[in-house]
Amino acid sequence: MSTLRIALLGCGNVGSQVARILLEDADALAARTGARLELTGIAVRSIDAPRDVDLPRELFTTDAEALVESADIVIELMGGIEPARSLILRSIEHGATVVSGNKALLALDGPTLYEKADAAKVQLSYEAAVAGAIPILRPIRDSLSGDRITRVLGIVNGTTNFILDQMDTTGAQFDDALAEAQRLGYAEADPTADVGGHDAAAKGAILASLSFHTRFALDDVYCEGITQVTAADIAAAKDAGFVIKLLAIAELLPRDDADGAGAEGVSVRVHPTLLPRDHPLAAVHGAFNAVFIEAENAGELMFYGQGAGGTPTASAVLGDVVSAARRMVLGGPGRTETTTGHVPSMSIDAVRTSYSIGLDVADQPGVLARIAQLFAEQGVSIETLRQSIHPAGDPGQATAEIRIVTHRATEAALAATVEQIQHLAVINSVTSVLRVEGA
Amino acid sequence: MSTLRIALLGCGNVGSQVARILLEDADALAARTGARLELTGIAVRSIDAPRDVDLPRELFTTDAEALVESADIVIELMGGIEPARSLILRSIEHGATVVSGNKALLALDGPTLYEKADAAKVQLSYEAAVAGAIPILRPIRDSLSGDRITRVLGIVNGTTNFILDQMDTTGAQFDDALAEAQRLGYAEADPTADVGGHDAAAKGAILASLSFHTRFALDDVYCEGITQVTAADIAAAKDAGFVIKLLAIAELLPRDDADGAGAEGVSVRVHPTLLPRDHPLAAVHGAFNAVFIEAENAGELMFYGQGAGGTPTASAVLGDVVSAARRMVLGGPGRTETTTGHVPSMSIDAVRTSYSIGLDVADQPGVLARIAQLFAEQGVSIETLRQSIHPAGDPGQATAEIRIVTHRATEAALAATVEQIQHLAVINSVTSVLRVEGA
Known part of the structure; x- marks a missing residue:
């Protein structure tokens, strides 16, 4: 059996679980892949930083560049733009397969990365970047490839769903629900990226790009957070048979402006949204995530699961690793996401x-x-x-x-x-x- | 751009929609695939039979064997065991990629077909065989390939879900709810395969095989239908906070019998089941299907959508066709489902x-x-x-x-x-x- 050398960049919440699973489940992963997945090293900023998982000290290195150069598969879980971006580009240049969970980078500069990977014929996958453990990118890319997606509604941020669900269940005000989320570890001390909708917007851009075969950037996403939602709003919505959720929405719309007569555009937006209480997304409670898809032939689909957390997100990362490794074992060429279309982005005003x-x-x-x-x-x-x-x-x-x-x-x-x-x-x-x- | 020759076997409910989409969406499919998908013929029993969709008469043929021999991709939607089985085997021998929606055949004789496809290095895929439009087989096979599935609970038969949902909503008795389902076209004149649980059992065997990397046959599935469920059962369940659903269940269990001390086995079973009303599957209404998966790392996942109907199921078939065609265009080798494990099947008594x-x-x-x-x-x-x-x-x-x-x-x-x-x-x-x- 051949061996594939794996470099892990980052050892936080998700990275440490990925390392644990690679070490603990090595035999099962080898059986499913057809190759041994050898974790050759973990690049970190500080070797002595505390970690969630007890890992062999000799795996740690602060020299990410050297680690990347000898890897067959690079798993990037550092987050942030740099040095993640440079290290991914260097991995691609060396012909390594890249698996990333970095939604900020993909939303900001995905197009460049996809193009480089395409040109180098290496695989770039990032299931973990959207909706944590939920397999959503692969179904959109492969299973729905013979269909035409018309609309995507996603609960893609667990923090805001937890807060809104608390407000809906207990009648709490936003500040109290946020404090409770922080106490339970569902919200960070600085919750701006979550409650301001920016995290959901990055995921919305990635979902829209895949669903409509067109590259959308973070700038294309209209974004409103949940800080203005009051207990009175929730109560009034409930009274009228609605629940309030923060949704990332990407939808195909006719353009009837002068330029685009008869053509179509895509609106990508994030905002608090009233949903009927019998809508499948209304039953998504706590910090769970779900993505609801409407397609021309398939009709309504929904994908539900844990949207965050080290272990669930590690599952998505490992799914990408095993799938990529299988293809490498079989000798097939790399392939990244196909975004061949050119549907224009529409302003929220339209x-x-x-x-x-x-x-x-x-x-x-x-x-x-x-x-x-x-x-x-x-x-x-x-x-x-x-x-x-x-x-x-x-x-x-x-x-x-x-x-x-x-x-x-x-x-x-x-x-x-x-x-x-x-x-x-x-x-x-x-x-x-x-x-x-x-x- | 190259052309891939597609043979369609069967032109019923699903087949006629597959033909329609291949013809109507030819340009979009070519853009996504990198090759033109040319429908070369449709094998039918009678050329003059009435169809759901108006299709060019010259596509029809009664000579399925000749059609198969000149095809790159064979789509089998005839249903039943023969001649579907012989035609699939012949397609594999000729090196054609096979896409099938034939759950009965796959549950009965899947292992033979997978082995032949593996040996011939051709792709065999069958997303449409379980849960209609819902992408479920690919997520299990690929996205969860780095995880360990411990339990699968599926609402995989729309007829029985419609009937039980009617009984739950209206208080109707089984016979009245069945009559209503028949009136609305959700149940056949002879509903035995659905209400007896046999259709769900075939899908359960396929789900279990993929989830536990082991080949389970229909004989391994314990099966009980819903004909004995009464309005009083439903009312009592409701009263106690439960809903009754027909579930296909596949779960990994410890075996503490003499033979298997410390080992594990898989129980595959179909029976009416009480579920707490706040369980995500409890919110699956009407003829919708959903599959709920518990995995060691990913936690709880659910996949929801339309489980039957010509157009939704055609979406799943086309997803398989485009994915397979992309791989053919890129020159990668074929690969079918991997079922490398050997977890024993457990009797319901254990x-x-x-x-x-x-x-x-x-x-x-x-x-x-x-x-x-x-x-x-x-x-x-x-x-x-x-x-x-x-x-x-x-x-x-x-x-x-x-x-x-x-x-x-x-x-x-x-x-x-x-x-x-x-x-x-x-x-x-x-x-x-x-x-x-x-x-």
Whole structure:
């Protein structure tokens, strides 16, 4: 049996589990691969740093470049842009197969890496970069290769799903749910990348690129986080049969602007979204992730599992390693993701969505008529309107809360409507504006 | 650009949609594959039979053997054992790649076909044979290849899921829900293969073979259908926080019998199963399918989608065709599923499950104690016991309904307990015996 030399870059949460599995399950992996997978070294910044897993000290090195040069397969789990990017490029130059879980790098500079790998005919795979343990990239690339994906809705950030699920279950405010997530280790001390939607946006760009055979970058993704979502929003959504999830959405849309008559574009966006409670994504609780796909022939598909954590993510990394190694054993050529298409990215303004709008209004005759008239003037059609009265001590001071769900309209028209409505004298404030999907 | 010649065997529900997509989407498929996929002919029994899709008459032939001999890729969608088996073997001999959706044939004689394909170094793939459009075989084979699957729970028959879901939603009896399923086209006029669990058993054998790298045949699968499930069973389950689903289960278990001390075996079985209502599989409604996988590192995963229907299943077939064609274009060797392991199949008697048992008993003092004593004698531990009294006209004639959920015990011990309990004088009848999972 031949041996494949494996270099591991990074030994954090995921890397240490990958090393453990490579060492502990060596026989089973060899049986499934047809070659022994020999871990030749682990590149780290500091050899004496504490690790989750007890690993042989002689495996550690601080010389990542030397390690990469003698490897058949390089597993990059350092995260961040540099030196990860340079080391991957060097690996490709040396003809090594690359497995990475680095979503930030792939979202930022994926196209360059794919092109270099293609040109060198080496394999570059990155199942672990999106939705942790869930096999999602391979099904999109291979299983759905004879179909046409029209829409992808993903819960791809466990931290925000945990927080929103807590708020939905317990009625907690955002700050309290975040604190609870931090206490349980689901959120970092600085939660900005998660709650701001940036982590989900990077995964959205990768999902969109694969689904629509076109390379989308992080800049193409409209991004809104969950810090503005209140307990009142969640309660009102629940009351109306909805749940609020942070979704990464990539969808194929007709372009009816002057340039693109009859053509199609892709909108990639991340924002808090109202989903009907009977939608399969609504049943995704805690820190779990799921990706819901609509395809022309396959219809609706969903992939569900753990989106983070050292061991689950290590499973995805090892799946890539074994699959790549099998191909190397069989002597087949390398192949990376195919993104042959050129569907243009569409700005959020061109997207047709539906809004849930919360309004705090004076409880006076004619208020509803005034609001309805304004929506009509803007060409935005109201689907449902619910009003609840808050009685006040002084007569004439009572206020009412109104929740409106609109039919689909362009983001531009919806934004203009919200802008206009704030200027109505009868409106105390616009308390929330959230998008709705799947209804 | 090169051309790959495609022979299609069978033009039913799925075959006609595969032909349509190959013709309609030829340009997109060529772009994704790197070769033109030319449909050279469709083998049918009768050229003039009515079809779902309007296809060029000149494509049809009754000479399947001649068609196969000139093909690069053979798509077998005839179903049944012969002539499908002979035509697949002939295709392999000619070096053609084979894509099949024939679960009956694969469950019955898969091992022979895989061996022939391996020996001839041609690809044999069959994503469409299990769970229709859901990409499940490829994720198990590739994405989880570096992990260790410990359990697979599948809702893999849409007809029975539709019927059970109807019963759960509307309170209908089995016969009425079956009639409704037939009216809507979800069940055939002769529903035996579905409601008897045989279709699910064939898919269970295929799932188990892939998950545990060992070849399991239909004979290895214990099979119980849903015809005995009553509205009362469903209502009692609902009351206790469960839903009843027909599951195909494949799980790795320790073998503590004399032969296999310390070793492991696989139990493959199909039976109606109580699942907690918050289990992800409980949210799978109507004719949808889903496969829930537990793996050592990945944790819990679920794959959800349409399990049947011409167009969704055609999507899975085309995914196999494009993936195989890409590999042919790149010049890589063929590879079929790897089933290199030898985990023994375990009889249902050796499996440890938990039972939900319904009893109709006389409402007399001491009945509960007598029942509890009998369970204790058999070494079966009771987890929950609920009693509801049915008052009668005559005093002393009142009966009670008891529902017991046991802790896990061997099937043998549970079966013995149920057998014994029927002989107790205070028991009018054992009204139901159902297994519980996921609690």
